[in-house]
Amino acid sequence: MxxxxxxxxxxxxxxxxxxxxxxxxxxxxxxxxxxxxxxxxxxxxxxxxxxxxxxxxxxxxxxxxxxxxxxxxxxxxxxxxxxxxxxxxxxxxxxxxxxxxxxxxxxxxxxxxxxxxxxxxxxxxxxxxxxxxxxxxxxxxxxxxxxxxxxxxxxxxxxxxxxxxxxxxxxxxxxxxxxxxxxxRGPVPEPGLDWLGHVIRDNLARYRPGSAGDTQTGVAGLRRYLDELYALTPGPDAAEALSELYVISWNIQAQAGLHAEFLRREGTRWGIRELAEAAAGVDAVAHGWTGVRMTGAHARVWGRHRYDELRAHGAELVRRLEVALDRLELAADAVSRRT
Structure with missing residues (x-):
């Protein structure tokens, strides 16, 4: 071979x-x-x-x-x-x-x-x-x-x-x-504390406040998207929207899980407690996507249009996201103090 x-x-x-x-x-x-x-x-x-x-x-x-x-x-x-x-x-x-x-x-x-x-x-x-x-x-x-x-x-x-x-x-x-x-294509950055601080701040800037416009981003975009899902009524348009939810959220969820692993490892590497706490917060967001995805999938496949359940899972996802972002702010400050 x-x-x-x-x-x-x-x-x-x-x-x-x-x-x-x-x-x-x-x-x-x-x-x-x-x-x-x-x-x-x-x-x-x-x-x-x-x-x-x-x-x-x-x-x-x-x-x-x-x-x-x-x-x-x-x-x-x-x-x-x-x-x-x-x-x-x-x-x-x-x-x-x-x-x-x-x-x-x-x-x-x-x-x-x-x-x-x-x-x-x-x-x-x-x-x-x-x-x-x-x-x-x-x-x-x-x-x-x-x-x-x-x-x-x-x-x-x-x-x-x-x-x-x-x-x-x-x-x-x-x-x-x-x-x-x-x-x-090109040299990779040195993953030191300066770089790590830049990564965290950059991620925070994309989430807060975010945009609810044509391209939905950050917290504002997620809230707008969830509101659209809550407003669905059974029918072809709802089926299409719920299919989209299941598809697009898989790799959004995957990225969150991987980012939590990244933060957890960096916390261990640098001995910064706030990074570990931020990792736990982001991990909770990653798993929070499961309730949203699966509720939408059940509604799509079996016609279980329980949008009250979808709203509950969506509200919990946003709550977890806000907690995670607060912890990332603290982590960014802790990294700054070490540089």
């Missing part, structure tokens, strides 16, 4: 999706820590109507997905769409030292529980290609790393991913032989 294949590592977190997992694989292969790169930023951003029904959706301007997920590092990505010579393009990327991240449909992947059962958009890393097999790395449970027949990979990579009642959230989004090229 190639040197590239030997360097591949599986990485995932309980709250994470294939988006963070595949980017982490790329970062680890190139000697970068995913918790530092992907865990430093924390924000809420939503652009109404911009979402797509894919597990890996995260609101970012075109070809700025990795940059948005790694605001404090020169991590960049571009989407590509391969034609009939698609495997040759992936082989060329591998020869250049790039790990392609392929958009696939779980229905055609022999190692996924959805194999020949459920259509759903997903990401995985390609790390080697032979004449008969494609070697893929997929850290999302059940974790898999190894070879699958070329025919199965091509079916998954080129799938139309038709609408599937068994997964109304991540189907109806063609794979289209798309793949993501992600690379660190």
């Amino acid at each position: 190639s040197e590239t294949a030997q360097a591949i590592r599986l990485w995932t977190r309980d709250l994470g999706s294939c988006l963070h997992a595949t980017l982490a694989t790329v970062l680890l292969r190139d000697g970068h820590d995913p918790v530092t790169v992907l865990g430093a930023p924390w924000e809420f951003r939503r652009s109404p109507g911009s979402w797509t029904s894919e597990e890996y959706y995260f609101f970012a301007e075109p070809d700025s997905l990795a940059k948005r997920l790694a605001l404090f590092h020169p991590f960049e990505s571009t989407w590509h769409r391969s034609g009939e010579g698609g495997l040759d393009e992936l082989r060329h990327a591998l020869a250049e030292g790039v790990l392609p991240i392929a958009a696939v449909d779980n229905y055609w992947l022999p190692f996924r529980p959805a194999f020949h059962d459920v259509h759903a958009a997903h990401l995985l890393v390609v790390y080697d290609i032979t004449d008969t097999e494609v070697f893929v790395s997929d850290a999302q449970p059940p974790a898999f790393q190894g070879a699958i027949p070329i025919a199965d990979f091509l079916a998954s990579w080129g799938s139309l991913n038709p609408a599937d009642d068994a997964d109304v959230f991540f189907s109806a989004s063609p794979s289209g032989r798309r793949w993501l090229r992600a690379l660190m």
Whole structure:
């Protein structure tokens, strides 16, 4: 097996999706820590109507997905769409030292529980290609790393991913032989206390007060979004809105969980108690998203339109967010005192 294949590592977190997992694989292969790169930023951003029904959706301007997920590092990505010579393009990327991240449909992947059962958009890393097999790395449970027949990979990579009642959230989004090229372009910052203080202050500035305009951001944007959800009435528009909620909040939740891990580790590293307390606050926000997501999902799939429950979970999420931001303010002050 190639040197590239030997360097591949599986990485995932309980709250994470294939988006963070595949980017982490790329970062680890190139000697970068995913918790530092992907865990430093924390924000809420939503652009109404911009979402797509894919597990890996995260609101970012075109070809700025990795940059948005790694605001404090020169991590960049571009989407590509391969034609009939698609495997040759992936082989060329591998020869250049790039790990392609392929958009696939779980229905055609022999190692996924959805194999020949459920259509759903997903990401995985390609790390080697032979004449008969494609070697893929997929850290999302059940974790898999190894070879699958070329025919199965091509079916998954080129799938139309038709609408599937068994997964109304991540189907109806063609794979289209798309793949993501992600690379660190430039020197990474020294993760000292000055840098850490800048990270915390920058995150706070994006949350407070935030905007409730066309692009909803921060506390104000989250409140506006939740108010829109509370006002829903059963029907097609509500179904669409609840599907969006489930999709977009997964990686918002994942980012919060990863940011909590980042703060917790920095607190241990520097011996700053306020960082650990801020980490607990952000972790509570991450788990607060679960009630909002699952209540919305139940309403979407089973028609349980209990918007009083959604309002209760949303109010608790906002309360936890306000507590976390207050703790981050204290953490930022404590870091400043140490510099």
